[in-house]
Amino acid sequence: MHVPDGFIDAPISAATGVVAAGAIAVSLRGARRELDERTAPLAGLVAAFIFAVQMLNFPVxxxxxxxxxxxxxxxxxxxxxxxxxxxxxxxxxxxxLFADGGLTALGVNITDMAITTTVVAYAVFRGLVKILPRTRRSITAASFTAALLSVPAAALVFTLLYALGGTTDVSLGKVATAMIGVHVLIGIGEAAITALTVGAVIAVRPDLVYGARGLEQRLKLRVNGELVDAQAPLEPATPRTSRRKLWIGGLVASLLLAGFVSFYASSNPDGLEKVAADQGIDQKAKEHASADSPLADYGVRDVDDARLSGGLAGVIGVGVTVVAGSGVFWAVRKRRSTSQAA
Structure with a gap:
């Protein structure tokens, strides 16, 4: 759902840029409370994993x-x-680096793909875990539902932004119907990937899953002849996998997905590209400012073998993203430590 340059006019693009900048500033402060010495390295890995899995287009x-x-x-x-x-x-x-998503549309993309999906998904997730049985399966089920709903929510937000600043005169009703319809289907894939990944991490290190913190399953104890609720932690007392092994395993998986599996991804246009072509949204699309990047379109320039070119681009992307993400989160964690010391 990466929005190219030219889909949304300059005033709305600028407005979403302000929204995105404000959200990032708030998130930098909020992340200080979320990150600790255990989870800060994981955050950089999560960014790299998302980059890798986004290369795996699946048919819907x-x-x-x-x-x-x-x-x-x-x-x-x-x-x-x-x-x-x-x-x-x-x-x-x-x-x-990859000319994917317009630079002038960066605010639109952050507002739509980062802010909307995260806020909607986490609100749904927290609401569900409060009413579902307090088990690991409930976390996985809540993850599935939250991810499923976050994708059409992003499609709806794009439609609203297009209604405010679209550069072509098209039927908004048709755009909304097409966008939400196809992204409900995409949401099923999103939900499956999210639930499988969250479930896998919970299986080995539930203490590192932010959404599982504080969750407890109720047990019954007999006290003075009466059954009363007792609290048993969801997390095992002794984690079965070290953080280092988890991090290395996640990085290797990301590299394999981006460097090898991505070659077999669907070549069909994604939901936004398809709707844009069918409805005429892309009539005023502009060439990407980084179209001449050596890694544009997820390939390495001057490498003729398509498999090798795409694989190298994916590996480079994972490497750059994990370094950039880890650097950001290390700085946020260090700022938290400095603030606590003061």
Whole structure:
């Protein structure tokens, strides 16, 4: 759902840029409370994993594909404020290095793909875990539902932004119907990826899943002949996998997904591209400012072999994203430590 330059006019693009900047500033402050010495390294890895999985377009309908947006996954794993920063880092790397998502539309993309998905998903997730049985399965189920709803929510926000600043005269009713319809289908893929990933991390290190913190399952104890509620922590007392092994495993998985599996991704246009072509939204689309980047379109310039070119681009993207993300979150964590010391 990366919005190119030219879809949204300058005033609305500028307004969303202000919104995005404000949200990032708030998220930088909020992330200080979410990140600690255990989770700060994980946040950079989450950004790299989202970058890798976004390269894996999956077919959803005739001639249309979809890919992970990542807001739900990031919010549940590392927290909503940190989640906004994770997806924003990914969007920035994609826009600058890979010519994916317009630079003048960066505010639109952050507002839509980072802020909307994270806020909607985490609100739904927290609401569900309060009413569902307090088990690991409930976290996975809540993750699935939250991710599923976050994608059409992003499609709706794009439609609203287009209604305010669209550069072509098209039927907004048709745009809304097409956008929300196809992104409901994409949301199913998003939900499956999110639930599987959250479930996998919970299986080995539930203490590192932000959305699982504080969750407890109720047990019954007999006290003086009466059954009373007792609290048993969801997390095991002794984690089965070290943070280092988890981080290395996640990085290796990201590199394999971006460097190898991405070659087999669907080549069909994603939901926004398909709707834009069908409805005429793309009539005034502009060439990307980084169109001549050596990594534009997720390929390495002058490497003729398509498999090798795409694989190298994916590996480079994962590497750059994990370094950039880890640097941001290390700085946020250091700022928190400095503030506490003062």
């Amino acid at each position: 309908a005739a001639g249309t594909s979809g890919h992970l947006l990542g807001g739900a996954l990031a919010a549940i794993l590392v927290g909503p404020y940190t989640g906004v920063l994770c997806v924003s880092v990914v969007l920035l790397m994609q826009g600058i």
